[in-house]
Amino acid sequence: MAAEPRDALDAAARSRVTVVIGESDTGKTSLVAALANALFSRDATVAIVDADIGQSEIGPPTTVGLGRVTRQLGRPADAEVVVLRFVGATSAARDLRATVQATGQLVDRARALGFERVIVDTSGLVRGDLGRRLKQAKIDAIAPDLVIALQRAGECEPILRVYEERADRLRVLRLPAVASARRRTAAERRRHRDQAFAAHFAGATDIVLDLSRVALRSPALFVGTPLSASELRRIEASMGSEIFWGERRGREVTVVTSSARGEPAVRALARELSVARVTARTLTDLVDVIAGLDDENRESLWLGVVRRVDFAARTMTVTTRAPRARVASVTVGRERSR
Numbered sequence: 001m002a003a004e005p006r007d008a009l010d011a012a013a014r015s016r017v018t019v020v021i022g023e024s025d026t027g028k029t030s031l032v033a034a035l036a037n038a039l040f041s042r043d044a045t046v047a048i049v050d051a052d053i054g055q056s057e058i059g060p061p062t063t064v065g066l067g068r069v070t071r072q073l074g075r076p077a078d079a080e081v082v083v084l085r086f087v088g089a090t091s092a093a094r095d096l097r098a099t100v101q102a103t104g105q106l107v108d109r110a111r112a113l114g115f116e117r118v119i120v121d122t123s124g125l126v127r128g129d130l131g132r133r134l135k136q137a138k139i140d141a142i143a144p145d146l147v148i149a150l151q152r153a154g155e156c157e158p159i160l161r162v163y164e165e166r167a168d169r170l171r172v173l174r175l176p177a178v179a180s181a182r183r184r185t186a187a188e189r190r191r192h193r194d195q196a197f198a199a200h201f202a203g204a205t206d207i208v209l210d211l212s213r214v215a216l217r218s219p220a221l222f223v224g225t226p227l228s229a230s231e232l233r234r235i236e237a238s239m240g241s242e243i244f245w246g247e248r249r250g251r252e253v254t255v256v257t258s259s260a261r262g263e264p265a266v267r268a269l270a271r272e273l274s275v276a277r278v279t280a281r282t283l284t285d286l287v288d289v290i291a292g293l294d295d296e297n298r299e300s301l302w303l304g305v306v307r308r309v310d311f312a313a314r315t316m317t318v319t320t321r322a323p324r325a326r327v328a329s330v331t332v333g334r335e336r337s338r
């Protein structure tokens with residue numbers, strides 16, 4: 001028999017870390033807010049970790065956010081942002097590992113900061129092998145005391161099965177999904193995401209980052225020895241594509257080209273250069289793409305949109321609201337700005 005919503009509060013009140021899972025529109029985010037409010041009104045210090053990188057509440061889409069509850073929330077977005085971690089995609093399906101890792105890190109941070117109650121909201125991706133793997137990896141990274149599953153027809157059971165034997169350390173509570181909720185369409189979700197991006201970028205200006213001072217984490221460029229002009233010309237001839245940049249790191253070469261080249265051409269180039277591996281990127285993988293601008297602790301200051309990379313000057317022009325002087329590293333994500 002499914003539990004009552006009241007049981008959720010009783011269970012969460014006895015748990016340091018609670019994670020809520022379920023498909024889209026099952027009421028996860030609303031339940032997270034309701035639990036946070038109820039625990040806060042019982043004088044607990046409460047944190048919310050928003051691990052839904054698509055329909056984000058804390059921080060913009062592409063980030064996992066840690067928020068502090070300082071008052072009764074209308075929604076989790078009303079929490080005060082403590083830390084954001086850039087994942088770079090708006091669906092965990094595109095980078096399972098980064099999403100899981102960022103979620104685990106922010107829950108650990110919430111524990112380290114001494115929050116008495118930590119509530120984790122998640123994305124609606126629960127179905128299929130991908131959903132099962134993602135949610136199990138998240139639960140394992142979070143190490144919660146309580147998992148609340150909101151279900152319509154037992155769709156979370158494949159995820160939950162492996163936790164049954166851990167009943168001494170991990171409690172699982174099953175609740176019915178909210179019945180009245182209208183299912184939002186993919187287009188509505190996208191619109192909501194675009195509005196969140198627009199709000200985040202309101203008032204942003206272009207800044208120029210000096211990439212000999214600011215680390216480009218992904219793609220990791222400017223970390224090796226630049227290829228010589230003659231090497232670049234040779235590669236250009238071999239690949240039949242304009243080369244903007246090339247560098248060598250031990251037995252590996254990375255190039256940035258004007259147009260994408262297939263795997264055979266890339267392997268042929270590796271043989272020609274006698275290196276173990278060639279990584280070929282195109283300029284379009286970098287430009288007009290959303291990037292995370294992080295401080296020296298790898299916490300996201302703000303998102304940016306990469307506008308230009310000047311390989312000769314080693315600079316990158318980015319539209320952002322991040323203060324230039326505080327940017328220590330840049331991670332270019334997988335989401336194009338539109």
Ligand SMILES: Nc1ncnc2c1ncn2[C@@H]1O[C@H](COP(=O)(O)OP(=O)(O)O)[C@@H](O)[C@H]1O
Pocket residue numbers: 022023024025026027028029030031124178180181182
């Ligand atoms: N207990 C509830 N009763 C009625 N409607 C609800 C309830 N909880 C959530 N809703 C509505 O259902 C929709 C989806 O809720 P939400 O919490 O955003 O779900 P999820 O985070 O699982 O996608 C929202 O429109 C919300 O207002």
Ligand SMILES: [Mg+2]
Pocket residue numbers: 028029030052055121122
């Ligand atoms: Mg939600």
